Amino acid sequence: MAARVASDDGESNKNPALERCLGVLRDAGSDSEQFAALLLITKAAKAGEIDANTRRRIFDAVGFTFPNRLLASKEPPEGCPQNTFQALGLTLLACFCTDPDLARHSQVLNKIPMLGDVVSTPTPEDSSYSAMIDDAYQCLGAILATPQGPRELVNRGGLSALCQAYVNQSYGSDQALQLLVGLLTVAETKCWQRATSDLVRVLNILSAEFQKAEDLTKFQLCEVLPRFVPPRLSAGAECLQPLYRGLSSILTSKLSVSQRDPALKLAACLSQACGSKWIPAGSSGSKFFALLANLACVEVRLSLEELDLTEVDKKQELVAACYVLMELAIVECTREESSLLREAQKVQLVGILEEAFGAVIHYLRQVGREKMEDPFIFASIRVLGSWLAEETSSLKQEICDLLPFLVHYAKVLFEKERKGKSGLQHEVEQAGQKPLWRGDALRFLLPGLSHLTTEDRPRQILISEGAPVLLCQYYLHQWEVFASDSATPSMLEVAETSLKTACEIFLNLVVTAPDLISREDCFAALMDILLKSLPSLCGSTKHLALTANVTTLGLMMARKLFAYPGLQGTPQAEAFFAAAIHFLAGGYVAQTDPVGGGVALSISPAYEAVWPAIRELWFLGMQAFACCVPLFLWLPQDVLRSGWLQELLVMLGCVAPKSVDLELIPAFQGILVELARASQPCLEVIQQHRGLELASLYGMAALEQCLCEQ
Template identity: 65%
Template structure:
């Protein structure tokens, strides 16, 4: 064998010598045939392959690929096949695989894949797949493959079951792993065709293939655009649902169940629950999915074996996605998929699963805090805390110190977990940014700060200071884009929820606001942010939160220097007055006359803004006697004139008691605090209003000497 190998190498060296010294194409071609024979036989090591390239270069293979006249008696594609064999040989060198001379052959490779395959051209296809695999592994390769149409060619090769279609699928998986968004942007119809074939195979297969496809299918489910928007996509979803229903209704081993749960979670991430049909079968399937997910979570986390948990993190994270969908479906009132009995059963089952999540998180060591699985566990617990406020309260209170510490660590230090995918039902964490644990904990914290014990724990753990820093950071994120503020985004939602937490603290822990210096910094930001925020379209809810929080904090921090008639304070109160005064208008009644109504600009958001408006009016009234410069500012803002015009125009019966009380509260404080305000109220028929609208306190105040 050794001598045979030695003879082969000697022959190869002679051929390389001929290639280098060839005087014409015939001599070069003859030597090349021997070289390619050796290459195909796999007798060439890396060093020799480089020698072949040095002897040939790219010029001759390029000529072979473009030549249309084969030697006499040879198949039509002889030259092309030789050229591809040489390129496949060169591509085994990573440096050459990324060479522009290889990259510009990508259209040729694609052409081979989509051309009809003759029995004698299979070696060409093998060479093309070798070239494409090598290109994919280079830095520039994926981008070049996508832009030069390889995704389409691979899809066609797979859908048509062409020779080597399994390798086409492998390459597609590789491309989707590194350039999913670009692939779907450019080649959605072709990728949908692959998904259609895969989903059809998934539904039809009755053997191990079904479970293998569970592993492959998630890679072909796009996060956007939603599959349900397209008839072909909807049909794929129907097949996937039926296939999964068949799988999960069977008795499965763990190795079979896990891929099915991951596929289901992938569909939930992409489509929510839209892929699950309404009706009895769909509701049973959904309940089964969530049930299985809860069981998996409990089995893995209730008695955590570190090695076992490590191997199950991926499937448990998928289960978290399914459980979060379960929470949403249990709360859904419009066209619910679940019946009330099912909802109650699932809530009990999910409560047990969250007990296991809490138990697991209590065991977490400091060195594990940057594990993405911890983030996923905190995130799903945040979803539960946001909605289920009475369940597991004792356990959650005991976990609060960990949650605050964890959120603080991620916020202040960032984490490698940022670059790893996290289960998201709606949006994904931006890679390159530290994962935002607080974002998912805020709604739960908002509920908890309304209750004494959890609020005391949060305060003792330093949550208010952390939340102030977080608010400042999110405000910077929101306003970082030039021009107008970005439309509703997670930073804006986080700011709104954080305002809700602060409002709870203002009401229940005013001493904390007074003594904690971080709230002075927050006050500064509120003063400066509202004038910027209020004129922006589509940010009324956040503006309402900022205005109301600022007014309520100003009442507590009235003695601070920043509120002593400074420019920022005047601008804030001016903006707050605009927010409050523009909320109501006179509206013509069908029967004639005028009635007070919520202004059109506020109407769509009034469900979120209404309560804040009333709190803001109450807080404004409280600020009037505490800030000596404020009554004059209200006069200059012509708030009294605007209110006078409104009250004079509308029918008294159109104002409900709560609205009358809100107006009266501010008017009484103005009349008491400032002689000029009192005079202005009287000049604008204040006594008549007071009598007409039943403002007894105002009437008494105005009648006093």
């Protein structure tokens, strides 16, 4: 019999029978007398008649010792049901647990495994066991409501027991589901870390029920299900097909707002967990996804264009879910292979997305500076970043108008991060992800900024707003993360991606605004970081794409900063150029041609996998290195010492000329010509390795002329 608190704290004083029982309990001289008094109390008082004061008096009279003995007793009194002692012990425990101070007591917390056994055991036909289950659920619910309760429930097996109780679908399984929802609400990450397989079993049952339901249950489950979708779902997960079918039946019907909104949130939750893998390929899946994306875009426009801020605040959770669906729509529109959408659908959807992002930009311009701390502003900037990463030709005027705010917002959040005031750590919404800096708006804006810095007007706005200084500081921050021994693999992945994209932006600035590099002091600090970081990258091919970016950016900047003291033959400068030589020299090798025999020039096997991503950087790096040779008098000697010049000449001398792509010839010639002009020892090495003959063989006219003039 579960005990509940009465509304009238003085009610026990109006129940003489209950008072007499309490007197007997207080004065009991033996277990038998205590047991008899407790039985009298349960008969004399209904659960609702036990108020807080009376409950405390019962606890003061018996404490935890007697309930503990009852719960541990296996043999019932003669003529009593099997679980008499345990039932009475649970009733007392449930009574005590309605007091929050008692619910968090260690004597209650250590009962979690026992309570889990009660609720997860298939229900016997004995009706008294149902009352025990009710009492056990009351205890578990009281524990959950305490500050440390969720952690204790997860650590002591309560979470798994609740999952099993729901999977059994026995008495009280609806209570198990309610407690699971509550537990996942307050301790989602910990729950998935400790009981993934148990929670997935619950999800599979819920998804099957969701597909079958044809009444209000379907919409109720639609609100519950997002709690049970794990951070990551594989394409073959058992739940995906029924969830898709259930959502399809909802979203293709005429619905009220209250019915549609939970469906959009569930669809967004699935999209976060597995992208578009939950939607089947083919005509039906294509139509469904187009509808889903359309609904999301319409909802964003309706919510943000009118700018009733009170209404926007109420709908933030829904609009944020729509943002997730819009991001997925961008992915599908830009996917060249295996997209859910046909080309005609992509064209139509891009137009709809453009209108929705127009509303996002409008909202940010109107209220962004006033609501800087609002997480919804961050979510809006994140989704806008995904659009800018792929599409900068539309909404040009609107984007330019918004750029000052975006730079200001990113700067404010970055400064808070550096000062440690931003509540930094959070779990990123996808499994295994990583404690990440919550205010890292720049991470999502970088790809768009990479595009925008190639265009004159956006680039000038970014420069005038101080974006280069901010980006240099950000690069330093991300390098510290990347170089840290304590960084997790997922943190390293994010940092590396950010570093590569930042390098792209700096390269754009070096090419399109070269005076800026020598004018802004921040670029000297960036040069220092590049000098220090490249040697540490060069030893491994694991980070080859980042190595390519750092090498090329460093060489391009060195051309503009050649007078900078840090580049004047310092150990760091020499180490940087040695690492740059190592990267550039490793791009091509001489290999036996497996088809035609002979020796051919081929892309290095170590570079082959990432060559499409670094090819242009390699060629640009070769050109930049050649330009650096006459600027740094000590550099030719370092080239000789590295052996690169000799190896290059030997390689060109042994491979079949037809195996050397025409685009490679200017790259090699540029290096050879500058070395020959800048250094007599280099000239002699070139001459000793048949330089003139090779120049004629490969059509290197500039090299041939240079050698003939010597």
